[in-house]
Amino acid sequence: MAVILTEEEAKSLLQKVLKYSKADECEINISGEKKGNLRYARNEVSTSGAQITQNLVVQSAFGKKVGVATTNEFSEEAFEKVVRQSEELAKLAPENPEYMGVLSPQQYKKTSGFFDATANITPDFRADAVAKSLELSRAQNLAAAGFMEDRHGYSAMLNSKQLFAYYPSTNINFSLTVRTPDGTGSGYVARGYSDVTKLDTASATKIAIQKSTGSVGAKALEPGKYTVILEPTAAAVLLENIFFNIDARSADEGRSFLSKQGGKTKLGEKIVDERITIYSDPNNPDLPAAPWANDGQPMERINWIEKGIVKNMAYSRFWAQKKGVKPIPFPNNMIVAGGSATLEEMIASTKKGILVTKLWYIREVDPQTLLLTGLTRDGTFFIENGKIKHPVKNFRFNESPVIMLNNLETLGKPERVVSTESDENYMIPPMKIREFTFSSLSDAV
Amino acid sequence: MNRRDFIQIAGLGTGALMLPGFASGRTVSAEALMEPGLDVAVKKRLADTALNAAKSKGATYADVRIGRYLNQFVITREDKVQNIVNTESYGVGIRVIANGCWGFAAVADAKSDAQIAKAAEDAVAIAKANSKLMKQPVELAPQKGFGEVSWKAPIKKNAFEVPVKEKVDLLLEANSAAMKNGANYVNSVLFMVNEQKYFASTDGSYIDQDIHRMWPNFTVTAIDPASGKFQTRNSLSAPMGMGYDYLQVNPKDKVTGITTRYNMGYDILEDITSAAQQAKLKLNAKTVEAGKYDLVLDPSHLWLTIHESVGHPLELDRVLGYEANFAGTSFATLDKWESRSFKYGSDQVNLIADKTQVGSLGAVGWDDEGVNTKKWDLVKDGVLVNYQAIRDQAKIIGEKESHGCCYADSWSSVQFQRMANVSLASGKTPLSVEDMIKDVKKGIYIIGDGSFSIDQQRYNFQFGGQLFYEIKEGKIVGMLKDVAYQSNTQEFWNSCVKVCDDRDYRLGGSFFDGKGQPSQSSAVSHGSSTARFNGVNVINTARKI
Numbered sequence: 002m003a004v005i006l007t008e009e010e011a012k013s014l015l016q017k018v019l020k021y022s023k024a025d026e027c028e029i030n031i032s033g034e035k036k037g038n039l040r041y042a043r044n045e046v047s048t049s050g051a052q053i054t055q056n057l058v059v060q061s062a063f064g065k066k067v068g069v070a071t072t073n074e075f076s077e078e079a080f081e082k083v084v085r086q087s088e089e090l091a092k093l094a095p096e097n098p099e100y101m102g103v104l105s106p107q108q109y110k111k112t113s114g115f116f117d118a119t120a121n122i123t124p125d126f127r128a129d130a131v132a133k134s135l136e137l138s139r140a141q142n143l144a145a146a147g148f149m150e151d152r153h154g155y156s157a158m159l160n161s162k163q164l165f166a167y168y169p170s171t172n173i174n175f176s177l178t179v180r181t182p183d184g185t186g187s188g189y190v191a192r193g194y195s196d197v198t199k200l201d202t203a204s205a206t207k208i209a210i211q212k213s214t215g216s217v218g219a220k221a222l223e224p225g226k227y228t229v230i231l232e233p234t235a236a237a238v239l240l241e242n243i244f245f246n247i248d249a250r251s252a253d254e255g256r257s258f259l260s261k262q263g264g265k266t267k268l269g270e271k272i273v274d275e276r277i278t279i280y281s282d283p284n285n286p287d288l289p290a291a292p293w294a295n296d297g298q299p300m301e302r303i304n305w306i307e308k309g310i311v312k313n314m315a316y317s318r319f320w321a322q323k324k325g326v327k328p329i330p331f332p333n334n335m336i337v338a339g340g341s342a343t344l345e346e347m348i349a350s351t352k353k354g355i356l357v358t359k360l361w362y363i364r365e366v367d368p369q370t371l372l373l374t375g376l377t378r379d380g381t382f383f384i385e386n387g388k389i390k391h392p393v394k395n396f397r398f399n400e401s402p403v404i405m406l407n408n409l410e411t412l413g414k415p416e417r418v419v420s421t422e423s424d425e426n427y428m429i430p431p432m433k434i435r436e437f438t439f440s441s442l443s444d445a446v
Numbered sequence: 447m448n449r450r451d452f453i454q455i456a457g458l459g460t461g462a463l464m465l466p467g468f469a470s471g472r473t474v475s476a477e478a479l480m481e482p483g484l485d486v487a488v489k490k491r492l493a494d495t496a497l498n499a500a501k502s503k504g505a506t507y508a509d510v511r512i513g514r515y516l517n518q519f520v521i522t523r524e525d526k527v528q529n530i531v532n533t534e535s536y537g538v539g540i541r542v543i544a545n546g547c548w549g550f551a552a553v554a555d556a557k558s559d560a561q562i563a564k565a566a567e568d569a570v571a572i573a574k575a576n577s578k579l580m581k582q583p584v585e586l587a588p589q590k591g592f593g594e595v596s597w598k599a600p601i602k603k604n605a606f607e608v609p610v611k612e613k614v615d616l617l618l619e620a621n622s623a624a625m626k627n628g629a630n631y632v633n634s635v636l637f638m639v640n641e642q643k644y645f646a647s648t649d650g651s652y653i654d655q656d657i658h659r660m661w662p663n664f665t666v667t668a669i670d671p672a673s674g675k676f677q678t679r680n681s682l683s684a685p686m687g688m689g690y691d692y693l694q695v696n697p698k699d700k701v702t703g704i705t706t707r708y709n710m711g712y713d714i715l716e717d718i719t720s721a722a723q724q725a726k727l728k729l730n731a732k733t734v735e736a737g738k739y740d741l742v743l744d745p746s747h748l749w750l751t752i753h754e755s756v757g758h759p760l761e762l763d764r765v766l767g768y769e770a771n772f773a774g775t776s777f778a779t780l781d782k783w784e785s786r787s788f789k790y791g792s793d794q795v796n797l798i799a800d801k802t803q804v805g806s807l808g809a810v811g812w813d814d815e816g817v818n819t820k821k822w823d824l825v826k827d828g829v830l831v832n833y834q835a836i837r838d839q840a841k842i843i844g845e846k847e848s849h850g851c852c853y854a855d856s857w858s859s860v861q862f863q864r865m866a867n868v869s870l871a872s873g874k875t876p877l878s879v880e881d882m883i884k885d886v887k888k889g890i891y892i893i894g895d896g897s898f899s900i901d902q903q904r905y906n907f908q909f910g911g912q913l914f915y916e917i918k919e920g921k922i923v924g925m926l927k928d929v930a931y932q933s934n935t936q937e938f939w940n941s942c943v944k945v946c947d948d949r950d951y952r953l954g955g956s957f958f959d960g961k962g963q964p965s966q967s968s969a970v971s972h973g974s975s976t977a978r979f980n981g982v983n984v985i986n987t988a989r990k991i
Contacts, residue, residue: 146770148963262674443906
């Protein structure tokens with residue numbers, strides 16, 4: 002049997018598994034995935050790998066007693082066994098007061114995140130794409146270390162109320178660090194696409210090379226508050242901490258940056274600059290995502306922050322019922338709406354500031370304020386009178402993305418980026434921020 | 447540490463509870479975790495099949511790992527069980543050298559000779575294909591074969607033999623103790639891991655190993671509704687290379703003081719009771735005044751600073767540039783080591799790598815390339831003397847044999863250099879924590895690990911903690927909050943003026959240390975006694991949004 006099933010194949014397989022169910026309610030999730038990777042360092046290929054996985058998850062419920070069992074073996078015998086096992090576990094389980102039952106069939110918008118070109122990537126394709134990158138670094142006697150990983154797969158579900166959903170998708174992430182042989186310069190680039198035909202490893206490599214050679218001879222600046230221009234790769238790792246923390250229950254419970262005194266939340270309040278709108282949309286052509294959540298709820302465009310105001314928080318079905326509101330599942334993608342400025346225009350309009358191209362080792366210091374710490378890495382530059390003057394030594398920062406988005410000067414056009422912390426892909430604009438807090442210097446290159 | 451994975455499974459963040467990446471495999475019943483794996487004679491036959499197939503296709507070296515990985519997680523909040531997960535993953539990974547180049551292939555659920563021979567052939571084919579891009583052939587440090595041997599973690603009670611109900615009851619009792627003592631919320635988790643690994647190589651080793659790990663932990667949250675402020679206090683437990691015996695309460699494993707800390711036995715009910723009380727106290731604690739302080743760091747805190755500022759920079763693959771695109775490189779370059787005079791720390795600082803320490807997360811008999819484990823100096827009397835290296839790296843630092851710190855997190859992952867347990871040696875002169883504090887004029891005593899961040903070459907770091915106590919004129923005067931310290935690795939270890947004696951020695955550790963692309967997780971312990979560092983820069987982390 003193929004690992005990557007078509008919609009029809011998935012549906013008929015799921016129906017077959019569902020026939021074994023004797024529980025009050027049953028929900029089956031199925032997925033299949035093929036991944037391939039190539040890793041290189043010191044201008045040589047270091048490791049390569051390929052992985053094929055498939056998984057079937059059965060959730061059975063008797064009343065509010067719920068059991069889950071999984072299998073990666075796809076045979077008639079295994080299907081019956083996994084259904085029986087989930088039923089046995091359900092019978093033994095205590096009642097789960099938060100179990101909400103399975104959903105009736107839903108309507109989903111068609112979204113398209115599957116590209117044949119990405120699904121058809123071969124080891125030779127990977128080697129050629131990496132060779133194009135290596136040729137450039139070797140020619141300039143620079144040391145390249147990079148990683149390319151592509152995946153294609155599908156997920157599907159069926160429940161005992163005949164809700165059926167199917168979504169195929171593809172993805173490729175490419176990242177590269179180029180260092181000068183004496184270790185005094187380092188540059189980085191990362192690209193993420195659903196459609197591999199958009200990936201140009203040579204042009205991406207040129208950016209990392211430019212940052213690497215351009216960062217040689219960095220000068221130390223005093224730590225303090227600076228106007229910064231954050232390239233999207235740098236902004237993503239700060240902003241995703243807002244995305245991770247949009248849960249209504251935590252806010253209602255009083256343990257979120259969206260909580261406030263008196264047991265209330267910041268829903269409906271302006272928390273950042275009015276030019277900030279953060280939304281999710283599975284139909285975004287540059288960042289397509291599944292139009293349904295794991296439990297079958299439809300995904301639609303949701304504005305989480307609209308013109309600076311908290312418009313929505315994520316409500317599980319249980320919490321929504323408890324609070325008497327409509328459930329809103331956690332999103333499958335995240336987009337920060339942008340402005341029109343180009344990076345070059347932002348630099349040209351800056352009297353004194355710092356261009357930050359990448360941030361590293363981001364950790365939450367205080368969940369109450371979303372205060373984060375981390376460091377600049379792989380290319381940080383001083384801007385004076387509208388021009389990049391010279392590279393600067395790396396800084397440690399302590400800053401909250403909420404405070405940062407209140408100090409917004411300019412927004413550029415969103416582009417698709419890969420988070421260097423979570424590997425998630427987002428649409429994020431470059432942004433100019435005033436009074437960004439750098440707290441100490443680092444000798445790291 | 448792979449923070450996202452941890453937050454997701456522990457339910458400390460916001461999203462749904464998810465399985466961490468390393469726990470992939472099928473879910474099974476708790477009883478299935480007790481079933482024996484393949485008989486050792488069958489494993490030997492399968493291993494020989496792999497080795498012979500690889501050699502017949504032209505491999506000059508081959509090793510095979512037949513692995514069965516079992517996990518159990520019990521996850522609760524307040525009075526509810528959120529999830530009980532049992533997983534099992536079984537498969538075979540084969541690594542070869544052909545044409546001087548590494549090749550690797552893995553196969554899931556392989557129990558037939560045909561499947562395994564095919565994977566061995568695939569590994570050789572990949573090695574030959576990759577050898578076209580190779581400049582320098584792989585050279586392995588020599589390693590003698592050990593014949594048919596075995597190693598079993600010296601656990602007293604296999605955690606998988608304890609009924610799930612007993613584990614659930616313990617966590618719910620702990621949660622109830624927290625709620626009774628003023629917590630608004632509590633999340634608690636038991637992680638249990640068993641790696642059953644069979645390794646064989648063309649060097650003539652057939653090594654059967656049984657490794658156990660366990661980590662009980664929790665987060666208690668206290669909220670002040672009037673101000674809308676909240677504070678948390680995490681467990682002071684350590685993940686350990688132990689069985690359920692880690693949860694046996696024994697007075698000799700307790701270190702009393704301003705709060706009780708634990709050695710080889712953890713009293714979760716006592717710790718969670720203190721945690722609930724302390725989380726409430728933290729709400730009204732004094733906010734720290736930024737400036738220079740002498741820091742007194744408890745082992746429950748210092749392990750993470752050792753991990754980030756010593757363990758990682760002294761990994762030879764990082765030093766050489768193999769991790770440049772992700773984890774980074776290292777400030778501890780080969781020239782510093784070659785000089786034999788690079789002062790990593792003060793004369794008091796002795797840092798030791800050890801893959802044999804009983805009860806530690808990294809302890810095994812042999813590593814994942816068949817090297818017998820050992821103990822060696824990294825920093826001696828403050829001077830950098832060695833790194834952590836595996837077989838294909840030993841020659842670079844003039845070593846005749848590997849340090850035995852090669853590891854793969856699954857049968858399906860390629861083994862590579864991973865951190866050994868790296869620990870700070872205790873002080874040689876008798877010194878208690880109380881006596882250490884008596885000499886401190888302006889200081890902060892830090893217990894438990896908190897937020898952590900360090901640059902890609904391991905110079906500049908920032909650490910938080912769980913509990914902060916202000917020391918004035920030799921006395922603890924009260925609790926502080928909003929504390930984090932920043933330093934530079936070399937400056938910090940050179941500011942170490944005293945280390946308490948062996949009576950205070952305890953292990954901390956990381957269950958989810960991430961490295962590599964694709965990322966692999968490993969578990970590692972770090973021991974120390976309480977140590978004092980003078981004149982460290984402390985910042986105030988309070989903000990208003």
